[in-house]
Amino acid sequence: MQLDQKISNKKVLITPIVLGVVILIASIIFVILDSDVNFPWVLRSEKYPDKHNTYRLYDHFGGFYDLLYFTFQTNFILGICMICYGCLFKKEKVQSYFAVSVFLITVTFLIFWLGIAPFNSAHKWKSIYWLANNFSMHLIHPLYGMIYLIIARKRIHVNIKMVHLSSLYFPIFFCFNAIIYGTCSQIQTPDGQYQFDPSYIYKFIDCKEPLGIKFSENLFPLAVILNILICISSPFLYLLFPLFYIKVLKLEADGKVYSFLFRKNKKVEIKEEINSQV
Numbered sequence: 001m002q003l004d005q006k007i008s009n010k011k012v013l014i015t016p017i018v019l020g021v022v023i024l025i026a027s028i029i030f031v032i033l034d035s036d037v038n039f040p041w042v043l044r045s046e047k048y049p050d051k052h053n054t055y056r057l058y059d060h061f062g063g064f065y066d067l068l069y070f071t072f073q074t075n076f077i078l079g080i081c082m083i084c085y086g087c088l089f090k091k092e093k094v095q096s097y098f099a100v101s102v103f104l105i106t107v108t109f110l111i112f113w114l115g116i117a118p119f120n121s122a123h124k125w126k127s128i129y130w131l132a133n134n135f136s137m138h139l140i141h142p143l144y145g146m147i148y149l150i151i152a153r154k155r156i157h158v159n160i161k162m163v164h165l166s167s168l169y170f171p172i173f174f175c176f177n178a179i180i181y182g183t184c185s186q187i188q189t190p191d192g193q194y195q196f197d198p199s200y201i202y203k204f205i206d207c208k209e210p211l212g213i214k215f216s217e218n219l220f221p222l223a224v225i226l227n228i229l230i231c232i233s234s235p236f237l238y239l240l241f242p243l244f245y246i247k248v249l250k251l252e253a254d255g256k257v258y259s260f261l262f263r264k265n266k267k268v269e270i271k272e273e274i275n276s277q278v
Contacts, residue, residue, distance in 0.1 A: 013086040016098075016152075019144045020082030026136050027075045031066045033129075068180075068201050070173060071112070071137050074105040078145045089155065096159040098152075099251065100166045102145040103241045109142035115204065153249040160255035163242045167235035174205060174231040181207040205230070 066072045081094075081101035088094040112134070124130050149156065181200050200206045207227055209215070215223040243257040 013089050015086070016082040016089075016148055017086035019148060020079045020084075020086065023075055023079035023082065023141045023144060026141070027072060027079060030133050030137065031064060031072065034066045034133075035064060070201075071108050074101070074108045075137055075141050077101045078105045078141060082145065082148070085152075089152075092157040093159065093162075095156045096162045099149065099156050099158050099242075099245070100162055102149045103163070103238075103245065104166065104169065105142045105145050106241050106245075107238060109138060109146075112138040149245070150249060153251055156251050158242065158246060158251050158253040160253055160257065160259065163239070163257060167238050170234035170238055171231045174227075174234065177201045177205050178207055178227070 061068060078101040081098045084094050085098040117134070117138075177200055203209075204211055205227075206212075208220075208223060210223060210226045210230060213223075213226070239257050245251060246253050246257065
């Protein structure tokens with residue numbers, strides 16, 4: 001109680017501001033290093049061995065192709081939200097922004113360590129740059145957010161509408177990936193001809209081989225259906241994360257995470273209200 005009183009008397013919280021600044025600076029440094037513009041001595045072969053698709057994104061979007069990745073987006077969002085929370089921690093809207101940023105980067109954390117890292121080739125784990133980049137973006141920064149949310153849990157109010165809106169991030173991201181796949185997958189050969197060479201943000205959302213499942217040309221409609229199912233189901237799967245945090249950390253929330261699935265018909269609500277009055 002004394003701690004809460006001390007914090008309530010403060011105008012700003014230094015710790016989340018410092019952590020947010022560290023996250024932003026590190027993310028910006030890696031974006032610049034990946035750009036190969038000002039730091040040509042950091043060889044592409046050292047950073048991304050055998051990663052052909054990375055070069056394709058670089059060719060289409062220039063040195064700042066890193067910003068296409070969900071990883072970098074969620075890191076920047078977390079850094080900004082932690083700084084905002086440190087400056088305006090008493091405002092419920094800012095508290096919700098910070099909480100949502102942690103929900104999002106938890107997705108980054110789990111997908112990488114459970115779905116991507118175990119399948120990376122051995123020589124990637126020997127790359128110092130690759131280790132520094134991925135341990136920072138996929139482990140250290142997410143832990144900053146998650147641990148601080150645990151520390152500040154009694155001072156966090158979660159706006160459920162904001163949580164629902166954040167779930168739309170995923171179908172939008174999948175649709176953007178589909179646009180890249182459809183518009184950036186044609187390359188010109190030396191003889192002037194064009195051939196299909198798939199370009200995507202993440203391999204597991206390759207439109208032709210979703211989740212790494214290869215379909216023959218005859219079964220391509222199944223690939224389309226699977227892509228649609230992934231896009232539709234992604235918001236519902238994401239909402240498991242805020243549900244987990246709210247339940248486990250006992251965060252204050254102004255509603256239930258999946259409340260939109262159980263909304264009563266207005267006529268039923270009016271009838272129940274009349275019956276209660278009678």
